[in-house]
Amino acid sequence: MQASPVSVSSDDLYLFNTGQLFEAFRTFGAHIAHWEGQEGVRFVLWAPGAREVNVVGDFNGWDGWNRVVDMRLVGSTGIWVGFGPGLREGDRYKYEILGADGERRLKSDPFGFRAELRPNTASIVARLDRYEWGDGEWMSARASRKPYDRPMLIYETHLGSWRMDAPEQFRDYGQLADELVDYVCAMGYTHIEILPITEHPLDRSWGYQATGYFATTSRYGPPEGLQKLVDSCHRRGIGVVLDWVCGHFCKDDHGLRQFDGSPQYEPADFRVADKPLWGTLAFDFGKPQVQSFLISNALFWLDVYHIDGLRVDAVASMIDLNFDKPEEMRTTNRYGGSDNVDALDFLRKLNETVFRYYPESLMMAEDSSSYPGVTAPTYAGGLGFNYKWNMGWMNDMLRYMETDPEHRSSCHSLITFSMHYAFSENYVLPLSHDEVVHGKRSLLNKMPGPYPEKFANLRLFYGYWMTHPGKKLLFMGGEFGQFDEWKDYAGLDWDLLRYPLHDSVRKYTERLNAVYAENPALWALDHRPEGFEWIDVNNASQSMLSFRRSAGESDRSIVVVCNFSRRSYESYRLGVSSPGTYTLALNSDESDFGGSGSPMPSESMTSRSPMHGKAFSIEIPVPALSIQIWQSEASSRGLEDM
Structure with a gap:
């Protein structure tokens, strides 16, 4: 064994490899450091199948033979450590990895804090400890707030298309910290939920197919901008929930796939790893190092960015081995069933850890399955979330509302059935982005009847949604009756507010939000x-x-x-x-x-x-x-x- 050129705690290495290093972002990745009197950057990487690892960047002409950083394997840990003297914040870099298969690959840093603007894919050395937070009052009070008996009215937002002056001319985080937060406060929402902002190569994936799990996307500016946006929300009394994708990752060459020439982040069995519906790969939830990576990532957002909670995406696809898979790819677990036992165990461990570190957090499952006890505590056999999206209510209500009023009497049970199970979980009633894309039409345009009647149906629908037990979530644009379905490549149709009916919907939504907030009867006993x-x-x-x-x-x-x-x-x-x-x-x-x-x-x-x-x-x-x-x-x- 060669001596490591810079020290890393043996405890950290052990904990990482046993699935127990829950703040791995403090150890792994690129960190400004001092070593033997020199200032530079320390690099720590998990790549157990690699024969050789080099750090390449502008500082060495992207040439692995020109070694500025001497990366060495620490014993049999599978972890490589190195120090680059003279490297500094802002340097671009990648890992050049010689895999066990003899191929050299250029990979972005799985723990990189910042990334280049797409289509470029290099990681960037960054510090995240400079922002001066002003949300101390919010953070102190948050610990004593219990979400169950409080109002929760969530405005779901895709930052890139909330407002856009021209294609790909996004508002940056700083602008959103003013404009978006002002709007959300004026409308009376209690929380913003942001679609994924981890770095991703394809705009049209909306962030749900990520490569940089610790890097906030550079589309909207530097990391400090996101800290400012969250800080601004907190100073105005608005909570922030982040869509978080731990179920799968994209297959782009610079990402996690075949990271060291072998499947490390994904399962070795391609039938379990591949998600053909989305063209992505599942994480190997049973691997301890992957558990350390993902749980650390969850805590990273709650710690470094003061995020108040995570909405965990696509839980149904995680816990079912055969979710949307063709017959030839179907597998069984060790008990002969189709439950992904490793994923279920991972979710329990995730929630236990999050609530141990941040007991006041919101952990929401976007789950379309009928798996029981999603919001039950883990000690009672549940998955340990504190909220679950009520997809059944949403599907039934949209079917009912799309029915012509002359025929609604024949499907009356669609609007009453939800009360048979309304208190079996802690529910959020979602009217999310998924319901207004891919030809599904906007909420307004789903409504039957002539134009004025569509608005009457929408107001009625919103009123029933607001008064039904469960916390609330509405996707942006719904509050003023966006008529076209969501266009992720363009801004919302704010010009519609010049038309009286659309402006009236906005006024109605604002008033409905206020009635909700003013009446504890509408939220104090949501789950009882x-x-x-x-x-x-x-x-x-x-x-x-x-x-x-x-x-x-x-x-x-x-x-x-x-x-x-x-x-x-x-x-x-x-x-x-x-x-x-x-x-x-x-x-x-x-x-x-x-x-x-x-x-x-x-x-x-x-x-x-x-x-x-x-x-x-x-x-x-x-x-x-x-x-x-x-x-x-x-x-x-x-x-x-x-």
Whole structure:
């Protein structure tokens, strides 16, 4: 064994190789360092199948024979260490790896903190410890906040296409720290969720096929810009969730595939490794070093960038060995089933580790499977997430809303079935980017009927979504009725706000967001059945629904009436549990929101006329294709009384 030219903790090497080095980014990659009186860069790389490793860059003409960095293998650890005297921040570099197969490959640094702007693929020596954070108050308070009994209204955003002046003229992180954060605050959202910003070669992949897991994409500027964006969010009271892709990676030559001439990050069995649906490769979740890499990456975003949580992408594809695979690629686990046991164990370990280091974090599973206990604790056999996207609710609701109102009575169960399982997991109700691309049409354009009716249906849909149990997520553009489906290569159609109906949708969304925030009944008991009660659930013939939401106290409730039909009712009697005055908090049919503006009382007094199994009732008009939210007297006190 040759002596390493620069020291690396033997404990770190051991922990990495046993899947327990959870802050590996502090050891691996390129770090500014001093060695034997010289300043330079220390390089640490895992490449157990390599015969030789060289660091190449501008500093040696990209010529591996001109060795500026003497990379040496540390014993039998599979880890190479070297020091480049005189190298500095901003230097471009790659690893030249002579593999066991005799081929030389140029690879980007798996732990590189910064990367070149595509189509270039070199890593860049960078420091991430210079930004002066101003979010201390947010970070201190975050530890005491429990997300379950708090409002959560997430604005899902693709940074590149939120606003764009011309093709590929993206707003940089600094501009977004002003414009995007101002907009999100004005609209009343509580969180921003950002589509993946790890470095990726193809714009059209939206970041879901990554090469640089520790490098924020250079499309929007340097790493400090992202720190500024997150800081700006926190100073304004906005949480930040990052889409995180740990299920697969792209096959580009400079990335992780066949990293040292052999499969290291991916499984050796191509049937398990290959994901033909996406043209990517799965991670080898059972390999300890891969576990150290991925879990360290999760903690990296939470630590270095102060990210508040991760939305873990494509969980269903991770936990099913045969997800969307042809018959000839199907495999079984050691028990004869199709569950990916290694992936399940990895997800449990991931969540246990994240919550040990950052117990206040949000860990959300984007999971379309029926696997049980996704949000149950690991000690109870669950996967340990604290939230799961409710894909079933989303699919059923979109099918229902796309149905012409004349035929909705025949599929009434689509809007009521979700309450059979609404409290089996901690759910987020997602209206995400996936539903408005690839020919699926925008949310507005999914709605049936002539143009004005599409808007009425959309307002009704948003109202039901907002009042249904579960936290909320809306993809950008939905808030003002983007008519075309999402175009990732162009900015949102902000010019639509010049048209009254679209501007009215924005006003309606802003008001709906405010009603949500002001009413603890809509979020305090999201995950407990006592916070929800049907009033009239089986009225399929009229396509009507009504229900009660509560914050746990009888005097803090609201009642919701939804009319999914084209028929209006001048007088509709609604059963309520408590006597008193009910105040109209929201009417989607208001003229300011683009509705008909039919007369609607601002208050309704109960009478002792039993209805819907209740001792009291109120009598109200119900316009066609509308939703009304009525507050009991005490419920209007709002968030400040919590």
